[in-house]
Amino acid sequence: MSDVWLTGDEQRAWRTYLQMSSLLPAALNRQLQQDCGLTLPEYEVLVQLSEAPEHRLRPFQVCDALNWEQSRLSHQLTRMERRGLVLRRECMADGRGAYVELTAAGAEAIDAAAPRHVATVRGLVFDRLSDAQRATFEEACAAIITALSEPPRPAGTEETARLAAG
Amino acid sequence: MSDVWLTGDEQRAWRTYLQMSSLLPAALNRQLQQDCGLTLPEYEVLVQLSEAPEHRLRPFQVCDALNWEQSRLSHQLTRMERRGLVLRRECMADGRGAYVELTAAGAEAIDAAAPRHVATVRGLVFDRLSDAQRATFEEACAAIITALSEPPRPAGTEETARLAAG
DNA sequence: AGCCAGTACATGATCCATCATTAATCGCAG
DNA sequence: CTGCGATTAATGATGGATCATGTACTGGCT
Numbered sequence A, B: 001m002s003d004v005w006l007t008g009d010e011q012r013a014w015r016t017y018l019q020m021s022s023l024l025p026a027a028l029n030r031q032l033q034q035d036c037g038l039t040l041p042e043y044e045v046l047v048q049l050s051e052a053p054e055h056r057l058r059p060f061q062v063c064d065a066l067n068w069e070q071s072r073l074s075h076q077l078t079r080m081e082r083r084g085l086v087l088r089r090e091c092m093a094d095g096r097g098a099y100v101e102l103t104a105a106g107a108e109a110i111d112a113a114a115p116r117h118v119a120t121v122r123g124l125v126f127d128r129l130s131d132a133q134r135a136t137f138e139e140a141c142a143a144i145i146t147a148l149s150e151p152p153r154p155a156g157t158e159e160t161a162r163l164a165a166g
Numbered sequence C: 001a002g003c004c005a006g007t008a009c010a011t012g013a014t015c016c017a018t019c020a021t022t023a024a025t026c027g028c029a030g
Numbered sequence D: 001c002t003g004c005g006a007t008t009a010a011t012g013a014t015g016g017a018t019c020a021t022g023t024a025c026t027g028g029c030t
Helices: A008-036 A040-051 A059-066 A071-082 A104-124 A131-149 A157-165 B008-036 B040-051 B059-066 B070-083 B104-124 B131-149 B155-166
Strands: A086-090 A098-102 B086-090 B098-102
Touching: A008 B008, A008 B131, A040 A059, A040 A071, A040 A086, A040 A098, A040 A104, A059 A071, A059 A098, A059 A131, A059 B155, A071 A086, A071 A157, A086 B098, A098 A104, A098 B040, A104 B086, A104 B131, A131 B008, A131 B104, A131 B131, B040 B059, B040 B070, B040 B098, B040 B104, B059 B098, B070 B086, B098 B104
Parallel strands: none
Antiparallel strands: A086 A098, B086 B098
8 A cells, every 4th residue: 555656557457447447338328329229327227127027116126226326217217207118107005105117118128129238248348258357357346346335435544543543 | 159148157247347337436436526626527637637748738639548529528628627627728739729738726636636546546446456356357458448449340240241241 | 193213206406428510720632 | 722521629409417405205112
């Protein structure tokens, strides 16, 4: 931790990751938009609903699955409802809540989009990685997720901790 | 390639990556916003300018460096100019163009933000990865970038090619 | 029953990103 | 030097994401 900056290797890896992380979602978005008329967020919501029993979920379940903010989902659902992809339905079990349900058009859209999207992911990602690379890549992502789920330490915690303890 | 869907391993790796790729930028954004009052896009632009000779660049150079769309940068610069972080200056060498220049406030902001941002990146990413993991992670990202830079093949190209050839 | 903290969602404001369009200029072919 | 495609950049419109706030309901406690 001693040094302020990243090592050369780290810096190069970081910049490579940054570049990939900006290009890949953009490419996936473009592919979906052009081939299927769906945005990536729309696709992600539709996947969740299409995998659910009776093609419907409570909004908070979708949030949990996608790691989205509740507000983001709500706005997204409003737009998707306008587009006829989903439908909000009353939830009798819980008076506060609601169900989001896939419409026929929504089911059709996701059925058409999924194979092409998967083919794109395969072509851009998994066809390019060896099994070992894929495994390590996943490990690395998982390690980062673990770090993120720990109590968020603001920068400089070490000093703060020493000061508080001293 | 035969099958339409991803294998179990691939699917798990993909979902892990997706989760990481949504959580990590959000965490970096929050850290920058709270500790330094900067957004991640602002930070990225400031980094480019602070590394440039005379603290200024042509907008298209920033676009190239960040893989941004020209329009995105232009809007971003408008906001950053409003915030006093950068300054647009005339470019005598090319009558169409312009220079973006770091203001004193902008230089101060990036100098203050960089160490903390780096510490966060280190804490969330590189402290969690072994050298081997980091190296493979970089390889994987590079392989994906390579795939992205190749002529974008729409899904189903194989069939199309066969049909065209047949 | 009545209170109240917590949960589930929606909405408006604001900022960010992309698309389509416009405009000015450059550089070069004729 | 004139015309024209390519380059550089700004702008308005739209859709996306986040923050702050508001509302309605649940479930437990008294």
